[in-house]
Amino acid sequence: MAMSPDTSIKNTPPPSLIAKVRVSVPISMPNTQNAKSEFDYVVGSTLKLERGCVVEVSFANRIIWGVVYECNYETEIEHSKLKPILSVSNASPINNATLEFLNQVSEWTMAPFGQILRMMLCVPNALKSDVPVMCYGLSSPAQFNVEQLSASRQKIIAWCQHNPPVPANILVSETGVSYSTVLAMVKAGQLKKIEASPRQNRDIKTTLSSLTSAIRSASTLNLSPEQIHAAQKINETENGFSVALLDGVTGSGKTEVYFELVKKQILQGRQCLILLPEIVLATSWVNRFKKWFGFMPNIWHSGISAGKKKRIWREINDGHPGVVVGARSALFLPFSNLGAIIVDEEHEAGYKQEEQVIYHARDMAILRAKHADCSIVLATATPSLESWINVRKGRYQHIILANRYGVATMPDIQTIDLRKFKPAFGKWISEPLLSDMQHRLKSDQQILLYLNRRGYAPLAVCSECGVKQSCHQCDSLLVTHRLSNQLRCHQCGIARPFQNRCQSCWQTNSIQLVGPGVERLAEEVYQLFPEASVTILSSDTLTNPAQMALTIKSIEEGEVDIIIGTQMVAKGHHFPKLTCVAVIDGDLGLSGGDLRASERTYQLLTQVAGRSGREKQTGTVFIQTAEPTHPVLQALKSQNRDAYFELEMEMRRSADMPPYKRLAAIIYSSLNELALADYVKTLASHKPQFEDVQIFGPASAPIYQIKGRYRVRFLINAPKQVNIQKIIKSWNASITMPSTIRRQIDIDPYNFM
Ligand SMILES: [Zn+2]
Ligand SMILES: [Zn+2]
Structure with a gap:
């Protein structure tokens, strides 16, 4: 049959359906109008689309994933110029609460939306349709x-x-x-x-009944009356958004209290997210979980297999009940049935992500809970001042566990004045500590020596010319590592073999090592106690979770006499035979230039002290210090935490600092020092003027050079009700940034280097 031209159809083509798709490609703000990374695509007549569908589209000559945010027939662009949607993933559409959450994270952090979206769509094999x-x-x-x-x-x-x-x-x-x-x-x-299809999807009912029966058959553990009371208080809160600070001394059993909340949510068929600061090291935590629930949680971090990631991502997106425990990135899973979020050790600095998208996982978790309309619990023994002020203002519920679980009592905390008891040159253990250690080792007790310094010595200096050996691409001193016989930069990670030759005057055998690292402390301990079994816990000696689990087990079983550790030992572990903790350098951190130095030291020392005497024997904590009257140490000694908080809060208030005010740091960096100086000078002459808002800078960052890039910063200080993002956006949009310069925006900065 011959085709006859049909003009009436040609003149009125059926309107094509247009989808607004946000693509998972970072398009930087604020130099562009399209901060949402949103583009129009034509929907083929056979495709069924709705908001939240994950689709494949072509973008800048690549095929990438995106999410449909809107579908309709209108567009400002001529239809014939639009590209089609290539395919639709058979994953369930992403729910509205998650889409809105991604939006808010992008607005808060000022990171391009496409970059945030990519954090959620980071599991490509969960998006691809299954091939039979x-x-x-x-x-x-x-x-x-x-x-x-x-x-x-x-x-x-x-x-x-x-x-x-x-x-x-x-x-x-x-x-x-x-x-x-x-x-x-x-x-x-x-x-x-x-x-x-290899994916034999369990239905939601099957998942729920298997979780329920696991919980029912798990051994029930006894809670103390205080724990029961706390769990009841948390569980009493009505469904819907609420924040609680679970504030308990170390060893009080906070974990079991929030487990009760998680259990309740699971039995109701809902999802729970538990954030831990260092999931890779959380072996003992996972064992406790398994004992309590009878099933394994879904562990989420960058190291798990692609197959596991796919299964977890799909089940979470489909609404299966279950528990995800993970590091920061777990926040960006597409939870569709969230019942509760727990942020364990909420004060931990590790929750702040400092690369790519800069965000604080605790703060974003609160945002997540708000959008999911569920409860969130922040658990800690030493609340951050940010959370503390919210409790004081009545925004967060305050749940207190004041007693240690079981029979253990709080440790006895003593300072050793290093001005009176100065160890010999090149030694770090004082006389009072030494005699206590001898006594304990005789009665088969464990000792932990805490020193938050990796490697052998923090400083390598030439005795001929006096030059401190430093990294050639950063403003950073090189740390000597004896075990690997290297000099390493802890800033950029670069390492070179230790050759005992000065980098400046080329003199050989002139390098003197100054100060202690854990390796050097271990050397001293081997000499003092040749019979003792000693282990070093640091990220250099324990490089994978399996090795970590083995070492922790040998400590728990009492095979180790003396543990030497960095901040890695500070949290979580329960060592029954440990009765003595000695902080080798109690002054480390107290005098640091940054805003939270004192708060962080207090938190860290409390955590370390909390390792001691968790069972029947009372523990002792020694803090070696040259400044025994420092308020942080006094507060620790008297165990009057709230008094310390009041002191610190008053200092922050009088200095106009967080948590009373909000800070934002903007770092501009470039390999080209002149271009950078030029650009920030122009920016400085266009500083916006607002009452109450101060903009400091431009100033060279304390570490002026990292990996060859020069770094200059501005710091903004504003009242909390001011929209600081809006100010930054309009200021930066007014002056085009050269392509050789990079901008990094950090809202609520923790790192001032
Ligand atoms: Zn370096
Ligand atoms: Zn030299």
Whole structure:
């Protein structure tokens, strides 16, 4: 049949459906109008789309993932110029609360929306549709006699009776029977091949009933009356958004209290997110979880396998109940049925992400809870001042655990005045500490020596010319590591072999090592106690979770006499035989130039002290210091935390600093020092003028050069009700930034280097 031209159809083509898609590509703000990374695409007539659908589109000659934010027939761009949507993922559409959360994170951090979106769409194989693969399942059992088969064949048949068809490799690994047996069984007609999707999705009901029965069969543990009371108080809060600060001394059993909340939510079929500052090291925490719940939580961090990531991402997005425990990045999973969020050790500086998107995971978790309309619990023994002020103003519920769990009592805290008891040159253990250690080792008690300095010595100085050995691409001193025989820059990570030759005057054997690191302290301990078993806990000696778990176990079982550790030992662990903690340099951190130096020292020392005497014996904490009258140490000694907080809060108030005011830091960096100086000079002459808002700078950053880039910063101080982002945005948009310069915006900065 010949085609006849039909002019009436040509003149009025059916309107195409247009989707507004946000693409997972960072398009930087504020030099662009399109801060949302949003573009129009044409929807083919066969595609079914709704808000939240994950789609594949072509963008700048690449095929990338994006999310549909809106669908309609109107667009300002001519339809013929638009590209089509290439495919739709069979993942469930992302829910509204998550989409809105991503939006708010982008607005708060001022990071491009596409960069935030990429954090959620970081699991490509969860987005791709599943390709059917060859699976193996049971043929009709009536066709053969099971009892006459070999033991291994019977094993396969028994397994297949209770499971859906799976690929051969899974069948082999589940039953332990060889691949050739599987093939032989197909030939004999006992198994059949089926082409199927490998993702045999459990339905939500099945997930819930398996979690429920695991909880029911898990051993019940006894809570103290105080814990029961705290758990009741948390669980009393109505469903909906609320923030509680679970404030308990170390060893008071906060974990078990929030476990009760998590349990309640799981039994109601909901999802829970638990954030831990260092998930990779959380082996003992995970064991406690398993004991309490009878199932394993979904552990989320960058190191887990792609297959696991896919399963967790999909189940979370589909609304399956369950518990995700993870580091910061777990916040960006597409939770669709969130019942509670826990931020454990909420005061930890590790929650602040300092690279790419700069955000504080605790603050973003509160935002997440708000959008999901669920409760959030911040747990800690030493609240951050930010949370403390919110408790004082009645914005957060305050739940206190004042007693240590079980029989343990609070440790006795003593300072050792290093001006009176000065150790010999090049030694770090004072006389009073030494005699106490001798006594304890005789009665089979464990000792922890705490020194927050990695490596052997923090300073390598030339005795000929006096030059301190430093990194060639950063303003940073090189740290000597004896175990690896290297000089390392802790700023950029670069390492070079230690050759005892000065980098400046080239004199050999002239390098003197100054100050202690954990390796050097260990050397002293080996000399003093040659019989003792000593272990070093630091990120240089323990590089993977398995090794960490093994070491922790040997400490728990009492195989180690003396533990030497950096801040890595400060939290979480429960060492029953540990009765003495000695802080080798109690002054480290007290005099640091940054805003939170004192607060952070207090938190760290409290955590370390909390390691001591967690069982029947009372623990002792020694703090070696040249400044025993410092308010932080006095507060620790008298165990009057709230008095210390009041003191610190008053200092912040009088200095106009957070948590009373809000800070924002903007760092501009470039390899080209002149271009940078030029640009910041122009910016400075266009500083916006507002009452109450101060803009300091430009000033060279304390570490002026990192990895070769020069760094200059502005610091903004504003009242909390001021929209600081808006000020930064309009100021920066007014002057085009050269492409050789990078800008990093840090709202509520923690790092002032
Ligand atoms: Zn460096
Ligand atoms: Zn020299």
